[in-house]
Amino acid sequence: MEPGGQPNIQQMLQQAQRMQEQFISLQRELAETEIQGTAGGGxxxxxxxxxxxxxxxVIDPAAIDPGDPAETAETxxxxxxxxxxxxxxxxxxxxxxxxxxxAEGLGGGLGLPGM
Structure with missing residues (x-):
């Protein structure tokens, strides 16, 4: 903060720019990530x-019951x-x-009232 308790606008803008760059970088990283989920014990x-x-x-062939195709399809x-x-x-x-x-940084990192 500058004298008199006022926030330094230039510093706040630089911090906001860094946070925006981090956000974009994280979005790219997440978009390139592959996540697996399983069901039926794999x-x-x-x-x-x-x-x-x-x-x-991916469906394990063990999940297929050739004797009951309708039930298998539903399952x-x-x-x-x-x-x-x-x-x-x-x-x-x-x-x-x-x-x-x-997100926590956005909530309190800029030093703005109410943020």
Missing amino acids: LVTATLNGQNEVVKI LADLVVAAINNASQEAQNLAQQKMGPL
Whole structure:
């Protein structure tokens, strides 16, 4: 702060610029990250990228019952959804873990009232 208790605007702008650069860098890093989720004890694995897009589904042949294709299809559909949801939750956890410190900096790091 400058004399008289006023924040130094130039320092605040520089800090905001650094935080923006960190945010963009983290977004890129997360977008390039692949996160896996599983269901059915590993019978189905879903891989998502950091933008929550499904990039790969792997189904273990042991999940397929050739004697009951209708039941197998229904079970596999449920397992695929569960694996995607699991991977999505992992992606959210990773994003929160990576972005959390930056968000805390935005909340109090600029020295602005109410921030």
